[in-house]
Structure formats: structure tokens, C-alpha cells
Amino acid sequence: MRVTMRVNGNDVTREIEGRLLLVHFLRDHLGLTGTHWGCDTSNCGACAVWLDGEPVKSCTVLAAMAGGHEVRTVEGLERRGELDAIQRGFMECHGLQCGFCTPGMLMTTRALLDRHPSPSEQEIREAISGQVCRCTGYATIVRSVQWAAAEQAGTRTTIAANETS
Amino acid sequence: MSTSDNPPTQFVDNNLKPVGHGRMLRKEDARFIRGKGRFIDDIQPSGMLHLAILRAPIAHGRIVSVDVTLAEAHPKVKLVGTGAMLAERGLAWMPTLANDVQPVLATDKVRFQWQEVAFVVADDRYAARDALELIDVEYEQLPVVVDARTALDPSAPVIRDDLSGKSDNHCFDWETGDQQATDAVFAGAEVVVRQDMVYPRVHPAPLETCGAVADYDPIDGNLTLWSTTQAPHAHRTLYAMVAGLPEHKIRVISPDIGGGFGNKVPIYPGYLCTIVASMLTGAPVKWTEDRFENLTSTAFARDYVMRGEIAATKAGKVLAIRTSVLADHGAFNGVAAPTKYPAGFFGVFTGSYDIQAAHCTMTAVYTNKAPGGIAYSCSFRIAEAVYLIERLVDCLADELAMDPVELRLLNLLRPEQFPYTSKTGWVYDSGDYEQTLREALKIADYAGLRREQAEKRARGELMGVGVSVFTEAVGAGPRKDMDILGLGMADGAALCVYPTGTAVLRVSCQTQGQGHETTFAQIVAEQIGIPPADIKVVHGDTDQTPFGMGTYGSRSTPVSGAAAALVARKVRDKAHLFAATMLEATVADLEWNKGSFHVIGNPTKSLTIQQIAKWAYGTGRQPDGVEGGLEAHIHYHPDNLTYPNGAYICVVDVDPGTAAVTVRRFIAVDDCGTRINPMIIEGQVHRGLTDGVGMALMEMITFDEAGNCLAASLMDYLLPTALEVPDWETGFTVTPSPHHPIGAKGIGECATVGSPPAIVNAVVDALKPYGLRHADMPLTPSRLWEAMNGNPRPPM
Numbered sequence: 029m030r031v032t033m034r035v036n037g038n039d040v041t042r043e044i045e046g047r048l049l050l051v052h053f054l055r056d057h058l059g060l061t062g063t064h065w066g067c068d069t070s071n072c073g074a075c076a077v078w079l080d081g082e083p084v085k086s087c088t089v090l091a092a093m094a095g096g097h098e099v100r101t102v103e104g105l106e107r108r109g110e111l112d113a114i115q116r117g118f119m120e121c122h123g124l125q126c127g128f129c130t131p132g133m134l135m136t137t138r139a140l141l142d143r144h145p146s147p148s149e150q151e152i153r154e155a156i157s158g159q160v161c162r163c164t165g166y167a168t169i170v171r172s173v174q175w176a177a178a179e180q181a182g183t184r185t186t187i188a189a190n191e192t193s
Numbered sequence: 194m195s196t197s198d199n200p201p202t203q204f205v206d207n208n209l210k211p212v213g214h215g216r217m218l219r220k221e222d223a224r225f226i227r228g229k230g231r232f233i234d235d236i237q238p239s240g241m242l243h244l245a246i247l248r249a250p251i252a253h254g255r256i257v258s259v260d261v262t263l264a265e266a267h268p269k270v271k272l273v274g275t276g277a278m279l280a281e282r283g284l285a286w287m288p289t290l291a292n293d294v295q296p297v298l299a300t301d302k303v304r305f306q307w308q309e310v311a312f313v314v315a316d317d318r319y320a321a322r323d324a325l326e327l328i329d330v331e332y333e334q335l336p337v338v339v340d341a342r343t344a345l346d347p348s349a350p351v352i353r354d355d356l357s358g359k360s361d362n363h364c365f366d367w368e369t370g371d372q373q374a375t376d377a378v379f380a381g382a383e384v385v386v387r388q389d390m391v392y393p394r395v396h397p398a399p400l401e402t403c404g405a406v407a408d409y410d411p412i413d414g415n416l417t418l419w420s421t422t423q424a425p426h427a428h429r430t431l432y433a434m435v436a437g438l439p440e441h442k443i444r445v446i447s448p449d450i451g452g453g454f455g456n457k458v459p460i461y462p463g464y465l466c467t468i469v470a471s472m473l474t475g476a477p478v479k480w481t482e483d484r485f486e487n488l489t490s491t492a493f494a495r496d497y498v499m500r501g502e503i504a505a506t507k508a509g510k511v512l513a514i515r516t517s518v519l520a521d522h523g524a525f526n527g528v529a530a531p532t533k534y535p536a537g538f539f540g541v542f543t544g545s546y547d548i549q550a551a552h553c554t555m556t557a558v559y560t561n562k563a564p565g566g567i568a569y570s571c572s573f574r575i576a577e578a579v580y581l582i583e584r585l586v587d588c589l590a591d592e593l594a595m596d597p598v599e600l601r602l603l604n605l606l607r608p609e610q611f612p613y614t615s616k617t618g619w620v621y622d623s624g625d626y627e628q629t630l631r632e633a634l635k636i637a638d639y640a641g642l643r644r645e646q647a648e649k650r651a652r653g654e655l656m657g658v659g660v661s662v663f664t665e666a667v668g669a670g671p672r673k674d675m676d677i678l679g680l681g682m683a684d685g686a687a688l689c690v691y692p693t694g695t696a697v698l699r700v701s702c703q704t705q706g707q708g709h710e711t712t713f714a715q716i717v718a719e720q721i722g723i724p725p726a727d728i729k730v731v732h733g734d735t736d737q738t739p740f741g742m743g744t745y746g747s748r749s750t751p752v753s754g755a756a757a758a759l760v761a762r763k764v765r766d767k768a769h770l771f772a773a774t775m776l777e778a779t780v781a782d783l784e785w786n787k788g789s790f791h792v793i794g795n796p797t798k799s800l801t802i803q804q805i806a807k808w809a810y811g812t813g814r815q816p817d818g819v820e821g822g823l824e825a826h827i828h829y830h831p832d833n834l835t836y837p838n839g840a841y842i843c844v845v846d847v848d849p850g851t852a853a854v855t856v857r858r859f860i861a862v863d864d865c866g867t868r869i870n871p872m873i874i875e876g877q878v879h880r881g882l883t884d885g886v887g888m889a890l891m892e893m894i895t896f897d898e899a900g901n902c903l904a905a906s907l908m909d910y911l912l913p914t915a916l917e918v919p920d921w922e923t924g925f926t927v928t929p930s931p932h933h934p935i936g937a938k939g940i941g942e943c944a945t946v947g948s949p950p951a952i953v954n955a956v957v958d959a960l961k962p963y964g965l966r967h968a969d970m971p972l973t974p975s976r977l978w979e980a981m982n983g984n985p986r987p988p989m
Contacts, residue, residue, distance in 0.1 A: 045319065052318070061235040062228015064451070066400045067484040071907035074400055102228035115226040119218055122872050125880065126706030127225030128232065128400045128451030153915040160907070162400050162452045163706045165879030166915040 031095040035060070036104030044091055050084075051075045053091035054101060062102040062131045066160070073159030076132035077101045083136045085158075102131035105138065113176040114138045123172030125163030132159055137173045146177050212787065213719025216872045219711045220725075221704075230449040233404040236419045238477040241406065242271055244470050245321035246463055246480070247311040247328050248490065249303035252339070252561040252900025253350065254332035256299060256310070263327035264313055269320035271474050273328070274312040274466060276300035284469060287435050290459055290677055291535065293526035294355070295564060297462040303332070304352050304524035305563050306900050307489040309462040314470045314478055337561040337900040338362060341498060341521035344558035352524055352559045362559040364522050369540045369617045370552035378513040378550045382504035388588045391969045392577045394496040394521065394562070394894040395887075396488055396904075397569040398912060399705070401451020403491055404481040405464045407471035414439070416471075419446045420464055423453045424743025426701055427680060429735045431460055434678075436468060447733035453705035454884075455567035458529045458745050459492050488910055489902045492529070492565030493894055496521040497577045503585040509595050511604045513550040514543055516581060520557040520566075528566030529745070530573040531675040531682065537566075537573030538666050540617040544582035545626050545664045545838060546604040551616040561900045570884055570945035572667040572746040583661040583950035584967065587957065591966050597660050597954065598639060602627060605662065612931070619666055621836045622938075623928045624864060630662055630840035633862040636924050637842040650962065655847040657959025661951040664838045667939035668751025669742075672830040677742070681830060684748075685739025686756035688717060688764050689824035692810040694803025695727040698760075701741020702753035703733040707941060708873045709749060713757050715869055716935065720761035721768070722788025722802050739826065747837075747939025750869070751930075756829035758934040763825035768805045770816040771823075775800055775808055835930045835938035839863040839947045843955040852978035854890055854956055856917070859948070862924040865940035866933065871925075874940050879921050881944025887913045888945075889952035893971050 032041040035058060042057050054060045054077065063086060066074035070085040077086045078100040105112045114137055117123065124130040133156060140147055140155040147155070152173045153166065161169060178184035224230050261273040276298035279285040286294045299310050311328050315321035336350045343349060344362040353359045379385060405420035416438055422428045425445040433440035450457060463480045470478040482491070498519040504512045520536065522528060530537040536555050543551045568574070586604075590597040605626040606613055613621040642658050649656045669675050670682045687699040698717050702709060709732055714725035731737050741753065765785065772790035773780045776798055783790045791799030809823040844858040861878055868874055891911040895903040904910035929936025949970065956972050957965055960981055968980035979986050 047319070055234070056237075056318075059237075060228070061232075062230075064232070064401070065234065066402070066451075067907045069484070069906050069908050072400060072484075106227060111226070118226050119222045122219070122876050124222060124225055124706075125708065125876055126400070126450065126452045127221070127230045128706075130225050130230075131228045134226065149920070157914045157916045160400060160912050160914060162398065162454070162883075162912070163880050164876060165881075165883035165921060166918055167879055167921050168876060169915070170920070 029092060031092055033094045033096065034098045036100055046092055048091045050086040050089040050091045050094050054086060060101050060103050064128055064131060066128070071160065073132045073136065074129050076135045076159065078135055078139065083139045102134055105134060112138060113179045114141060114173070117172040117176035117179065121168050121171040121175050123164060123169045129159060129161045133161065133169060141173065141177055141180065145180060147173065212722060212724055213715055214869050217711060217715060217725060217870055219708045220714065221708065221710045232401055232449050232451050233406065233419060233421050234481045236406045236448060238406065238408055241477040241479055242314050242316060242474060243318040243321045244312055244314045244467055244478050244480040245318070245325055246309050246466065246486070247325045248307040249299065249310050249332070250306065251303065251332055251334055252306040253304060253335040253337045253352065255302050255335060257331040257333050259311060260329040261311065264324040267315070267320065267324045267327060269316040270313055270324045272314040272470055274298065274469065276310065279469065284436065284465065287460065287465060288678070289525055289527040289564065291526040291528045292532070295525040295527065297465045301355065305561050306902055307486065312466045312470065314474060339560060339562065339896050339898060339900050341519050341558050341560055344560050352561060364526055364557035364559050365535050367536045367555040368553065371550055371616070372552045375513050375515050375550040375552035379502065379504045379515060382512055383507045384505045384592060385502060386585065386589045386592045387500065387502045388585060388967050389500050390581065390584055390967060392495040392497045392499065392580055393970055394493050395569060395892045396493050396894050396910060397454035397456035398488060398910065399452030399454055399456050402482040402484060402487040403457060403461055403463065404479070405467040406477060406479045407467040408477040409468070409471040411475055415442045415444065416468065417444045417446065418468060419448055421450055421457045422447045423457045423703060423705060423745050425703055425733055425735050426740045427677065427742055428460055430680060431678065432468070436465070444736045447703045450705040453745070454570045455494060455529065455745055456491055457705065458567050459527055461491060484907060485905050489905050490563050492527055492567040493523065493563055494565065494567055494569030495577060499577070499581050501581045501585045503589050505589055507593070509593055509600050509603050511546050511548050513548055514582065514585065516542060516553045518553065518555040520555055521560050521562065522557050522566055523560055523562040523564040525564035526566070527564035529568065531669055531677060533674055534573060539574040539578045541575055541615065541619050541664065541666050542578035542581050543615050543617060544579065545606055545662050547606050547610065548616060562896060568746060570881060570942045572665055572942055573669070575665055576946045576949070579663045579946050580950045583663065584953065587954045588966055598634065601630065601660065601662050605630070620833055621664060622833055622930050622932060624664065624836060624838045625926060625928050626662060626838055629838060629862050629864050629926045632924050632926055633840040633842050633860050636862065636922055637860040639842065642844060653849065655849050655959040657845045657847065657955040657957070659843040659951045659953065659955025659958055660841065661947050661954060662840045663947040664836055665747065665943050665946055666834045666836055667747035667942065668831055668835045669746050669748055670831065671833060680742065682742045683828055683830045684741030684753040684756045685828045686753065686760040687739050687826045688760045690723065690764060690802065690806045692807050694723065694806045696723050697729045697731060698757060699731045699738045700753050700757060701739050702744040702749045705744065707744065707749060707877070712869045712873055713754065716754055716757045717761045720758055721765050739828070747941040750937050751835045751933060751939045752829060752831055754937055755831060755934050756827050759829060760825050760827040763827060764823055767819065767823060767825065768802055770819050771805045771809050772800050774814055774816045775805065832932045835866065835933055837863065837865040837938040837940060837943050839943050841947050841951040843951040845952065845955040845959055847956060847959045852974045852981055854972055854977065856886055856919050856952065858922065859919055860922045861944055862926065863940060863943050864926040864928055865943065866927060866929040866938040867936035868925065868927065869937060875923055877941050878923055878944045881942060882921055882948045883913050883918050884945040885948025885952055886918050889949045889970050890972050
């Protein structure tokens with residue numbers, strides 16, 4: 029079957045099998061390998077992308093279901109060569125280690141900040157509770173989101189790095 | 194020095210970059226936050242085919258027939274592989290890391306559920322899976338052994354009838370310590386406490402599953418293998434030994450790895466199937482395991498049934514430890530540990546305490562379960578050892594009605610006792626255990642917690658405080674007694690400073706998220722003064738890096754990190770010679786000051802390392818007997834392991850109505866000697882603490898009586914999310930390792946090892962009103978409810 033959708037602002041049309049999962053469509057057909065696959069059962073969230081602005085787990089969405097809709101992936105976060113605040117937050121606060129869960133975490137937390145520009149720690153934890161990170165223990169992810177929130181609000185204050193080491 | 198490294202409310206200014214050690218943002222993050230990491234499933238050479246594996250649905254059965262006719266007729270199928278086909282090529286069986294053997298594809302029997310039976314290679318991943326369903330395998334079912342405690346019953350079916358003369362399921366026996374001395378101490382002890390406990394089977398479950406892409410070039414005979422391996426060089430050598438390929442024609446590339454935790458140490462049948470498939474089809478072939486395959490067939494961890502005994506005086510002086518262990522190794526002995534250590538480093542079960550005697554006996558058995566015995570973020574079975582001793586000490590505290598902290602303070606090794614040779618022969622390098630514990634008590638406000646607990650208990654609320662004090666032994670290992678399949682556990686490093694003053698460091702370890710591209714650049718920067726940004730770290734490609742044993746067991750910093758520091762010093766020594774020539778001075782006239790040599794007493798007469806590099810490759814005068822260029826190579830064998838330690842305090846609340854446990858606070862104070870990048874160290878600790886919550890409260894690979902694996906997805910094998918863990922509170926002390934060139938010790942796995950007993954101790958402490966002394970992990974609400982109500986259930 030033929031499917032057409034808008035991915036990261038570009039219209040794409042491909043001939044696909046009806047059973048093709050969105051995650052495999054993005055990775056194998058479009059070469060957008062930033063979206064990862066981790067569990068099959070929508071428990072881990074490594075495959076989270078946006079479908080019409082809503083985070084979804086692309087391992088449990090058929091590519092055909094995304095036809096006519098707009099998809100955004102981690103590759104679409106950076107705009108005009110400028111990193112999104114959430115991407116910078118993860119770098120600044122050590123919100124990643126192996127980097128495998130990171131694209132999904134970034135998409136979910138970017139969506140959170142779009143709705144709640146100043147989320148509480150508990151709101152951040154709940155927002156990412158459908159996603160597994162095996163490396164960070166989540167505290168630095170929470171800090172990363174807080175960093176991005178403060179950065180966007182222009183309220184970020186800093187201390188010297190050597191004061192913590 | 195001791196202090197807390199808890200996050201300030203303000204954010205850290207990362208513009209202040211260290212020239213060497215210190216907080217520094219990670220170089221590798223730039224690609225990951227853009228989705229530009231390159232993981233195994235991202236590798237897509239043109240013309241690539243896809244491989245999928247057919248697995249046995251039963252735990253024990255004889256293969257009667259395998260019919261692949263229909264699969265071969267599938268229009269998109271290029272190749273179907275069976276055990277018989279591999280047997281013709283002498284490849285049906287492969288050695289494990291523990292000198293046992295394991296089938297690549299089963300030929301005679303299947304011995305655990307979801308064992309590899311056949312593979313299909315097809316044009317795309319969906320077609321390969323379709324064709325698996327067209328393979329018809331007939332099995333004759335056999336009785337199974339699931340519980341290690343019945344594996345040696347005379348009536349138990351023999352699993353390993355492939356081993357000649359095998360008439361039972363016995364795997365090995367092992368012993369350490371002094372039985373006579375220990376028994377004598379126990380016989381005369383005022384107090385003896387015994388506790389049976391189980392460390393259940395768990396799985397490292399890295400978020401990226403295992404996989405490989407093999408690309409064999411039939412013309413020149415070169416094999417390029419991208420694979421999820423924590424030890425690319427060791428794997429290359431093993432492929433040469435197993436598959437008979439010339440080692441110089443094998444290139445193993447470990448690309449970005451989505452977490453390892455020990456799971457990516459072994460060689461799996463899927464890797465070999467992928468290689469064979471590429472050789473037979475002449476095309477690149479990819480195998481990507483799914484989550485179900487990862488959890489059911491790749492290496493598990495733990496699975497020890499332990500009986501512990503502790504002897505003490507009435508005043509609380511611990512005298513001796515005695516333990517007997519039944520180890521479940523699954524269907525094949527796939528334990529990943531140095532050859533002379535079949536039980537890994539379990540011998541450190543005497544913990545952080547000054548005792549008179551210790552003894553351990555262990556029996557390992559085969560069962561109809563997946564093989565493994567890898568570490569899951571601990572250094573070779575130390576998680577089991579630490580759990581045993583730290584639970585035993587709490588049981589003793591309960592028996593003596595002593596505060597568990599007071600009891601520990603009474604028995605900790607003292608700083609002046611180091612280097613300390615334990616009663617089981619381990620030489621602890623350094624530590625100040627009391628200082629570490631006191632730092633944790635301070636951060637936690639231990640006395641305040643006990644007051645709060647007393648108030649809550651009076652109101653019928655269940656709050657618990659648990660402590661663990663642990664010592665790890667990491668950085669395998671010394672050449673004299675550590676090898677894997679005959680390969681010494683050394684690591685190589687090569688450092689080249691280029692004419693323009695930037696540098697490339699090539700290392701034999703490999704990163705799965707630990708941040709080596711950053712910390713190893715910092716190690717070199719600290720030694721030669723070139724900024725970390727100007728030092729590229731190359732790793733994970735056997736054609737581009739020196740030989741070494743890889744990344745696991747927290748060995749990167751203790752072994753590879755030492756190699757990096759020493760090779761940088763070698764380069765600096767050479768630069769010293771050049772500087773003397775350039776400044777027309779003697780070597781003794783010059784002083785090094787982080788980045789430059791200057792004439793003693795005349796700081797204006799100086800040369801930077803960058804200036805020296807330019808000269809070294811140039812046309813200027815060379816020192817006598819010194820070659821041009823500025824580079825060096827090293828192959829480093831550590832003298833000893835490093836012994837990081839820590840003191841952890843966990844605060845839990847237990848719901849008396851549901852037995853649900855909430856980890857409210859967790860305080861972790863670690864001592865890993867010299868700290869290279871505190872940000873990365875903190876991240877490593879956080880990860881391990883989260884592992885601890887998983888193992889203590891959630892994770893267990895379970896089987897039913899037929900050997901069906903009941904934890905085959907992330908719906909059934911529960912991993913901690915952000916809601917199950919608190920905001921970690923960390924601190925540190927620093928006692929450098931005396932034998933490591935920069936005094937550093939491994940830190941990657943300390944928290945995984947140290948946290949489970951702290952959590953279980955806290956839960957048991959909360960349930961004191963119920964008279965509970967022990968409950969086995971995982972302390973899920975249902976299992977804990979049964980324990981609270983007097984019906985504790987051992988995990989199965």
C-alpha cells in the first residue's frame with residue numbers, strides 16, 4: 029500500500045506493507061535511525077515520536093495509521109542548526125549515558141514542556157514513567173528537564189563547576 | 194577529604210573546563226542528543242540481508258526432526274540454517290567463557306526454553322520472521338529440572354548427556370577459606386546466627402538488545418563484524434579459535450552500545466549464525482534480537498541459593514563467617530569470570546570487616562534454564578557476596594538487639610590495616626571505611642531518622658532504615674592468576690600527539706555509556722596538559738586499537754585508565770628529552786608544570802607540549818638515541834585489583850495495608866579513590882542504585898515447573914521507572930589506590946552491588962513489628978505480604 033505523511037516537516041510517500049510498524053518505517057525506509065526500538069510491548073519508550081504533536085510509541089503504531097498525519101522525530105528537534113533547550117539540558121545535566129533511551133526521552137519531555145513550561149519534579153517523573161532508562165537512575169533526566177524549563181523561562185542561574193567537585 | 198556532591202539548586206556553569214580531572218560535559222553527547230548515535234541496528238551496508246532465529250518452545254527435549262522445506266521455498270528466503278548444517282562444518286557447538294560448550298544451533302537436544310534451533314536469512318526482517326513459522330521441528334519431550342535444589346536428586350534427568358561420562362547435573366564444586374579454623378571459631382562462639390537466603394535470577398536487560406552485522410568478503414577472506422560486544426578484542430580472538438578464521442582477517446567493531454551491564458560480554462549463538470550466514474550468502478547479514486529473545490536466551494545473573502552463618506561475641510565482635518552456596522548455572526556453564534575463579538570474586542564475602550576466620554563451600558549445578566552467570570553490573574559475583582554479608586550482619590544485629598550501624602562500626606577494618614589480606618586471600622588496597630560510613634550517617638541524619646521511625650512506629654506506620662557497608666574488588670586482573678580462556682586480563686593503549694599538538698588515544702576498552710571518550714581524554718590531559726577537547730579517544734574497533742580485554746567488571750578505569758595514564762607519561766618522558774635538547778639544558782634542569790617544561794628557576798625559558806610535538810616531527814635536532822615523533826604504546830597488567838568501598842543508607846515506607854514499598858530516601862557515599870570526572874561518577878552511582886531498587890523490589894526471571902520462562906517481556910520482567918526511585922543523595926570520600934598510577938578505582942558497579950542489601954535491610958527493619966528477620970528478594974507487595982503474615986516464599 030502507498031502511504032504519505034509529513035515527517036519532520038517533509039512530505040514523504042512510500043510503498044509499504046500494511047503491517048509495517050511506524051518505528052521500522054522511520055528507521056528502515058526513511059533512514060531516521062534516531063528513533064530506537066527496545067521492547068515490542070510499548071513498555072520502554074525508546075521508540076517515542078510525535079504523531080500530530082502527541083508522543084506515541086512507534087513500535088505499536090502502524091506506519092499506515094500515520095498516513096496523512098504529521099510525525100516528528102528526534103532528528104526534527106534541532107531547528108535551523110540550533111539545538112532545542114531540551115537537547116541542551118540533557119547535555120548540561122548528564123541526562124544520558126548510553127544514549128539509547130535519549131531520543132524517546134527528549135520527545136516526551138519536549139512535549140511536557142510545551143504543555144507545562146514549569147513542571148514539578150513529580151510531574152516530570154510521571155511524564156517519563158512510560159519510559160525506561162537503564163543508565164541514569166532518572167535524577168539527572170529530571171534535572172535536565174528542569175534546566176531546559178529554566179533556560180526557556182530565562183531564570184537559569186549557575187554556579188561554578190569546581191564548586192561541585 | 195569528604196563531601197557531598199548533591200546537586201545545588203542552581204545549575205552548574207559548564208564553561209569552566211578542566212585541563213585534566215574535574216567536571217566536564219561529555220563529548221559523546223553531541224551525537225546522542227541529535228539521534229545520531231550509531232547503534233548496531235543502525236548499521237545498514239548495501240545489499241544487507243536479515244537473519245532471524247527459530248527457538249525451542251520447550252525446556253528439555255530430543256530433536257526428532259527439523260524440516261525446512263517450506264521455509265526454503267519462501268520467495269524472500271536466501272538461506273536456512275540448522276544444527277545439522279553447522280555440524281557438517283564443525284560449528285554446531287562453541288566454547289563458553291567458562292571452558293564449557295554450548296550449541297550454536299541444537300543438534301541432539303534442546304536444554305532450555307527458547308534455545309537456538311535454526312535460522313533464516315531473508316530480504317527483510319519481516320520476511321525472515323515469517324519464514325521461521327514455516328520450519329517444522331518435532332521434539333520428544335523430556336522431564337525438566339528447574340529448581341537447583343532438586344538438580345542433584347538421583348531421579349533428576351541428566352541434562353548434559355553431551356558430556357562424556359556425565360551421569361548427573363553436577364557442574365563444579367568450589368571452596369575457599371579455612372574450614373578447620375572457621376569451624377573452631379564457630380564451636381567456641383557465644384553467638385551464632387544462621388540465615389538462608391536466595392539471590393534470585395535476574396537479567397541485565399540493557400535497553401538495546403544484542404545483535405550483529407557480519408560482512409564477509411569472499412575474495413580477500415576478510416570478515417567485518419559489527420556486534421554488541423563489551424570485549425571486541427577478546428571476541429575477535431575467540432572467533433579465530435572457534436571458526437578457524439585467521440585472526441588478522443577478522444575486524445570486530447563495537448559501535449555505540451545501548452547499555453551492556455555484563456549482558457554483552459559473552460559470544461552468543463546469534464553472532465556465529467550471522468557470520469556463517471554472511472559467509473554462505475556472500476552478502477552482509479544482520480541479526481537483531483528482540484526483547485523476548487534477550488530476556489529468555491542471553492546471559493542471566495545471580496541465581497545463588499545461600500546459607501550464611503555468622504559467629505560473634507555477645508558484645509557484637511564478629512569472629513567468623515561460614516557459607517554454603519548452591520549455584521544454578523543453567524543448561525551450560527556460561528559464567529564470565531577469570532578461569533581460576535569459577536565462582537567469580539564471591540570470595541570477598543567477608544566484606545568490610547575484621548574477622549578471624551572464614552570458609553565457603555559451593556556446588557554448582559546444571560538446570561533446564563538459559564545459560565549465563567554474568568555479572569549484571571558487578572565485578573564477578575560480588576553482588577551476591579555483599580548481599581550475603583550485609584544481610585548476615587543485620588541478622589546478627591537483630592539477634593543482639595544492637596543498632597546495625599553500631600554493630601558495623603565495631604567491626605570495620607581500620608585505615609592502618611591496609612593493605613589488608615582477607616581470610617579468603619584478597620589483598621584490599623586501601624580504604625577508610627569508618628569515614629565513609631560517618632559521611633553517610635551525616636548526610637542521612639541517622640539519629641534523626643531513628644527518632645522519626647520511633648514516632649511513626651508508635652502511630653502504627655511502617656518506616657525502615659537500612660544500612661550497607663561494602664567493599665568491591667574490581668579491575669581484573671593481575672597476570673599471575675587471572676585469565677579468560679588463556680588470555681591475560683591486560684589492556685593496551687596507544688597515544689599519538691600530532692605535529693600540531695592535538696592527540697589521539699587508542700584504547701582496548703569500549704564504552705557502553707560510561708563516557709570513555711570524555712574521561713579517557715581527561716586522564717591523558719591531566720598527564721600531558723593537552724586540553725581534553727584536543728584529544729580524540731578511539732575505541733571499539735579492533736583494527737584501530739591495541740589488544741585488550743574490554744569493558745566489564747568495572748575494569749575500564751582500573752586497567753585501561755591506568756594504561757592511558759601510563760602511556761601519557763611515556764609520551765611526556767619522551768617530550769622531556771626533546772625539551773632538554775630544544776632548550777639546550779639537561780633533563781634534570783627541567784621541571785614539568787601541567788602542559789609545559791621550563792628550566793628550574795627560570796619559568797620564562799619554557800616549552801609547551803604542543804611546541805615540543807611540532808619539533809619532534811620537524812627537522813630540528815633530536816636527542817641522542819631518541820626517535821622522532823611523539824607517540825607511545827603500552828600493554829598494562831595491573832598489580833592488584835582496586836577495592837572501592839561505600840556506605841549506603843536507605844529509608845523506606847511500607848504500606849501496612851498493601852505491603853507496597855516506597856524508597857523515600859537513599860544516601861550513597863562512595864570511595865573510588867581519585868575522581869576523574871565527578872559528574873560521570875555520580876551518574877554511574879545513580880544507575881547502580883536504580884539497579885538495586887529493581888533487584889530488591891521488582892526484578893526476577895521466573896520459571897514454571899515445566900521450565901517455561903515467565904519473565905519474557907518488559908511487562909513481566911519489571912524494571913524501575915522514574916516513579917520507583919527517589920532523588921538520589923550522594924557523597925564521597927577519597928582514599929586513592931596505592932598501586933593505580935593515578936590512584937583511581939572502578940566505580941561503575943559499586944552501587945549495583947551495595948544497594949540491594951541496604952534496601953532489603955530497610956524493608957526488614959520497617960517490618961520489625963511483624964517479627965520478620967529476613968525475606969527474599971524481590972520484595973514485591975504480594976511476596977512481602979506473605980512474609981509479613983508468616984508465610985515467606987522463596988523465589989522460584
